[in-house]
Amino acid sequence: MKVTSRLRGLYAITDSRLLAEGRLLPYVEAALDGGARLLQYRDKSDNDARRLREAEALQQLCERYGAHLIINDDAELAARLGAGLHLGQEDGSLSAARALLGRKAIIGATCHARLDLAEQAVSEGASYIAFGRFFDSNTKPGAPSATPELLEQARQRFEVPITAIGGVTLETAPELIARGASLIAVIHALFSAESPREVERRARAFSDLFAAH
Ligand SMILES: Cc1ncc(COP(=O)(O)OP(=O)(O)O)c(N)n1
Ligand SMILES: Cc1nc(C(=O)O)sc1CCOP(=O)(O)O
Numbered sequence: 001m002k003v004t005s006r007l008r009g010l011y012a013i014t015d016s017r018l019l020a021e022g023r024l025l026p027y028v029e030a031a032l033d034g035g036a037r038l039l040q041y042r043d044k045s046d047n048d049a050r051r052l053r054e055a056e057a058l059q060q061l062c063e064r065y066g067a068h069l070i071i072n073d074d075a076e077l078a079a080r081l082g083a084g085l086h087l088g089q090e091d092g093s094l095s096a097a098r099a100l101l102g103r104k105a106i107i108g109a110t111c112h113a114r115l116d117l118a119e120q121a122v123s124e125g126a127s128y129i130a131f132g133r134f135f136d137s138n139t140k141p142g143a144p145s146a147t148p149e150l151l152e153q154a155r156q157r158f159e160v161p162i163t164a165i166g167g168v169t170l171e172t173a174p175e176l177i178a179r180g181a182s183l184i185a186v187i188h189a190l191f192s193a194e195s196p197r198e199v200e201r202r203a204r205a206f207s208d209l210f211a212a213h
């Protein structure tokens with residue numbers, strides 16, 4: 001079975017502010033314990049040594065839980081770890097990343113609310129396409145907005161898994177899944193929690209939404 005056909009479920013994304021002060025590893029482990037299938041390391045700093053250290057630790061956790069680690073923005077770091085990669089429209093060539101990481105690597109692409117960008121991403125070898133932002137986002141309030149109907153159009157047109165991102169909560173996720181999202185990418189509604197136990201509870205609740213569909 002192709003790895004992309006197994007890409008379904010909760011896609012947890014790290015946030016350096018919410019996961020500061022020693023919370024990164026325990027909160028991520030809780031998300032994985034709660035069933036997150038993909039984990040994106042999203043760190044916008046230029047502290048390469050810390051980024052490598054943290055990404056390696058996250059990779060070990062992902063291996064233990066059978067989840068996929070995806071690196072945001074940084075193809076070199078993904079190549080160094082043998083991890084997946086997520087690229088936005090300003091983050092460099094997807095074709096070049098595919099050549100660098102090989103045909104088996106999971107590479108995702110931001111497509112905002114545009115099917116033409118998705119078409120382009122798929123033609124360059126994207127493993128999944130990401131649309132958003134669907135709702136008000138605490139993390140990235142200025143991201144271009146998308147409507148849930150877009151997911152139905154994308155589902156009819158593309159075979160690769162579809163990710164929905166941007167302000168997704170336990171209340172809003174069911175509609176996105178019903179309309180065609182295979183992966184629900186979440187930061188704030190998952191990691192803005194008082195304890196790892198609460199993160200695990202939220203992750204399990206997100207993951208359970210997929211069992212219902
Ligand atoms: C799963 C997923 N979808 C979209 C994004 C956004 O990527 P990008 O537009 O490059 O913005 P930054 O995250 O780099 O600020 C994402 N990271 N993950
Ligand atoms: C990183 C990111 N990209 C988006 C896009 O629309 O491309 S929205 C977003 C932030 C997602 O975090 P939260 O779940 O806290 O809204």
Ligand SMILES: [Mg+2]
Binds near residue numbers: 073088091
């Ligand atoms: Mg980016």
